[in-house]
Amino acid sequence: MxxxxxxxxMENECKICPxxxxxxxxxxxxxxxxxxxxxxxxxxxxxxxxLKQGNLSSNVIFLRTGLAKIHLSGPSHEQIVxxxxxxxxxxxxxxxxxxxxxxxxxxxxxxxxxYIDINVFQKLLKSNEDFSYEIxxxxxxxxxxxxxxxxxxxxxxxxxxxADVLLEFANHIFESETFTLPISQSEIGKLIDxxxxxxxxxxxxxxxxxxxxxNGKQIEITNKKSLELISQNG
Amino acid sequence: MxxxxxxxxMENECKICPxxxxxxxxxxxxxxxxxxxxxxxxxxxxxxxxLKQGNLSSNVIFLRTGLAKIHLSGPSHEQIVxxxxxxxxxxxxxxxxxxxxxxxxxxxxxxxxxYIDINVFQKLLKSNEDFSYEIxxxxxxxxxxxxxxxxxxxxxxxxxxxADVLLEFANHIFESETFTLPISQSEIGKLIDxxxxxxxxxxxxxxxxxxxxxNGKQIEITNKKSLELISQNG
DNA sequence: AATATTTTGTGATATGCATCACAATGTATA
DNA sequence: TATACATTGTGATGCATATCACAAAATATT
Numbered sequence: 001m002x003x004x005x006x007x008x009x010m011e012n013e014c015k016i017c018p019x020x021x022x023x024x025x026x027x028x029x030x031x032x033x034x035x036x037x038x039x040x041x042x043x044x045x046x047x048x049x050x051l052k053q054g055n056l057s058s059n060v061i062f063l064r065t066g067l068a069k070i071h072l073s074g075p076s077h078e079q080i081v082x083x084x085x086x087x088x089x090x091x092x093x094x095x096x097x098x099x100x101x102x103x104x105x106x107x108x109x110x111x112x113x114x115y116i117d118i119n120v121f122q123k124l125l126k127s128n129e130d131f132s133y134e135i136x137x138x139x140x141x142x143x144x145x146x147x148x149x150x151x152x153x154x155x156x157x158x159x160x161x162x163a164d165v166l167l168e169f170a171n172h173i174f175e176s177e178t179f180t181l182p183i184s185q186s187e188i189g190k191l192i193d194x195x196x197x198x199x200x201x202x203x204x205x206x207x208x209x210x211x212x213x214x215n216g217k218q219i220e221i222t223n224k225k226s227l228e229l230i231s232q233n234g
Numbered sequence: 235m236x237x238x239x240x241x242x243x244m245e246n247e248c249k250i251c252p253x254x255x256x257x258x259x260x261x262x263x264x265x266x267x268x269x270x271x272x273x274x275x276x277x278x279x280x281x282x283x284x285l286k287q288g289n290l291s292s293n294v295i296f297l298r299t300g301l302a303k304i305h306l307s308g309p310s311h312e313q314i315v316x317x318x319x320x321x322x323x324x325x326x327x328x329x330x331x332x333x334x335x336x337x338x339x340x341x342x343x344x345x346x347x348x349y350i351d352i353n354v355f356q357k358l359l360k361s362n363e364d365f366s367y368e369i370x371x372x373x374x375x376x377x378x379x380x381x382x383x384x385x386x387x388x389x390x391x392x393x394x395x396x397a398d399v400l401l402e403f404a405n406h407i408f409e410s411e412t413f414t415l416p417i418s419q420s421e422i423g424k425l426i427d428x429x430x431x432x433x434x435x436x437x438x439x440x441x442x443x444x445x446x447x448x449n450g451k452q453i454e455i456t457n458k459k460s461l462e463l464i465s466q467n468g
Numbered sequence: 469a470a471t472a473t474t475t476t477g478t479g480a481t482a483t484g485c486a487t488c489a490c491a492a493t494g495t496a497t498a
Numbered sequence: 499t500a501t502a503c504a505t506t507g508t509g510a511t512g513c514a515t516a517t518c519a520c521a522a523a524a525t526a527t528t
Contacts, residue, residue: 074385075394075466081381093381097374103381125367132366133359139373140331143380147315147327147337150384151308154427157514160309184475193388195516200477216476216524232309391484418505429486434507450494450506 023089023134040115044107046182051091051105057098059115061090066111067173067182071190072103080191082149083183085173086111092139095121108182153193156231161192162202163231166212170221177224181217255296255321257368272354278341280416285325285339291332293349295324300345301407301416305424306337314425316383317417319407320345326373329355342416387427390465395426396436397465400446404455411458415451 041064044050050061053072063086070081070090081103084090094101095118125132153161165188169179181188185203186196206212211227213220221227275298278284284295287306297320304315304324315337318324328335329352359366386395399422403413415422419437420430440446445461447454455461 072381072385074389076389079385079389081384093374093377095374096371097378102378122367125370126363129360129363129366132363132370133356136359136366136370136373137330139370139377140327140329143327143373143377144331144336146377146380146384147306150315150380150387151306151313153384154387155308155310155313186475196476197478197517198515200475201515204477420505430506431487431508432485434505438507 023131023138026128026130026134039117039120042113042115043110044113045110046107048107049104050107050111050113051094051101051103053101053104055101057091057095057101058118060092060095060118060121061105062114062116063088063090064112064114067108068105068111069108069183069187069191070103070105078190079193080183080187082145083108083168083173083191089135089138092135093142158192158194158198159202160231160233161194162188162199162206163211163227165192166206166219166221167224167227167231169219170224177221179219181219255323255368255372257323257365257372260362260364260368272351274349276347276349277344278347279344280341282341283338284341284345284347285328285335285337287335287338289335291325291329291335292352294326294329294352294355295339296348296350297322297324298346298348301342302339302345303342303417303421303425304337304339312424313427314417314421316379317342317402317407317425323369323372326369327376392426392428392432393436394465394467395428396422396433396440397445397461399426400440400453400455401458401461401465403453404458411455413453415453 044066050063050068051057063084065086067086068084068090070084071078072081073079084105090105090113091101094103125135152164156164169181170177173179173182183191184196185199188199189196192199203212203214206227207214209226211221211223211230213222278300284297284302285291297318299320301320302318302324304318305312306315307313318339324339324347325335328337359369386398390398403415404411407413407416417425418430419433422433423430426433437446437448440461441448443460445455445457445464447456
């Protein structure tokens with residue numbers, strides 16, 4: 001696997017970062033200086049590990065551009081918790097909740113990330129209440145989403161969960177009815193707790209039934225209404 | 235169903251509250267005054283709703299004593315997300331993440347709770363960085379636990395998840411090998427995503443195999459090692 | 469371009485668990 | 499104390515989906 005990583009520091013980079021979060025809008029001039037001098041911008045190509053379960057966590061990560069998966073090793077096999085799209089912070093829970101990373105993050109496209117030293121991030125939190133407050137909001141929403149997702153995973157059957165994944169790609173990740181799957185069928189299986197064989201069979205079924213057009217990893221959603229129905233009744 | 239609710243305000247109550255959290259240790263004198271004048275202490279008996287999915291959320295809740303369940307209505311039926319034991323904050327995610335409660339909290343024993351107005355709590359967060367920071371830590375850990383629990387629910391089979399529930403009661407909730415189940419078999423089913431019939435059959439099996447002694451809702455764990463094995467290989 | 473590796477398609481078979489059905493017991497309520 | 503309601507036990511049956519097996523296709527590596 002190829003690596004393509006570089007690190008640089010730029011004047012004012014954080015302040016003018018076009019991908020900055022709602023939280024970082026709350027930062028003042030001096031906080032930005034602090035950030036500028038204590039972060040590392042890194043580029044990864046598709047398939048690289050940004051954060052690895054079991055390693056010591058020493059950085060908060062801001063995903064500037066690109067797509068990644070959050071995954072962890074479950075009691076019997078790997079599980080993909082969710083897919084995340086820039087811009088977003090990554091690894092807040094794992095960095096603050098535990099000295100050792102409790103999950104991994106791996107890129108699904110070429111990405112740009114900023115590594116922010118945990119001590120610097122901590123200092124920001126402690127010195128800026130508005131920033132802290134926005135982070136708290138993000139964490140709260142993230143946990144609510146975890147609850148919802150878990151209920152779906154456990155209660156819907158495979159057909160419904162697969163429909164959801166396709167709709168998530170179309171509606172939120174690519175915002176287009178046509179897209180190229182950024183993960184393999186085996187990975188889709190790990191995302192919806194099923195076997196790769198089932199994913200394959202169901203994708204063929206969706207294709208045959210005219211819900212999607214599939215050509216390799218190229219997908220076109222041709223009947224969103226029906227997919228939504230399947231999502232509900234799965 | 236009987237109700238037993240009273241509200242009172244006491245001098246210095248929050249500061250001397252023996253159940254206070256690590257987060258509230260960070261509060262200063264004036265913050266405590268603020269809290270004292272803006273919270274309502276309420277007692278509930280078993281089976282009451284502290285917080286209801288779909289209602290407007292206007293209070294953060296601190297569970298002083300007792301046991302409760304966090305639950306929500308999933309795509310096909312009710313799911314119990316987890317059981318929570320005092321002392322703990324409740325409904326942080328649902329209160330800050332969304333104007334409308336995304337989950338319910340119901341008591342499983344007689345409990346004491348404090349309702350803290352959301353605006354007061356917000357003010358505390360914004361005026362006390364250490365308090366905010368502790369809340370952030372709690373939220374991070376909570377999300378990590380959500381991830382772990384979801385992986386267990388989806389990957390372990392029923393036997394393993396049931397063993398986990400029994401071990402959780404013994405190890406964390408009651409801290410004793412002997413306890414009275416605070417929930418019905420049907421609720422255990424909702425906690426581990428299975429039917430009440432399966433729960434019944436498996437509990438009988440555990441009893442027959444000498445892992446537990448069961449007499450109505452009275453449980454004694456007689457072979458913890460085996461339960462732990464089942465938990466792992468489920 | 470040739471070879472190795474990963475990904476996908478599809479049949480056959482096995483199985484864990486849901487669901488239905490109904491009786492028995494336990495618990496609340498009038 | 500009697501009656502209604504909720505909980506539990508246990509058999510019979512069906513189904514969604516895992517698993518195994520193997521071939522074909524696509525992608526990566528030399």
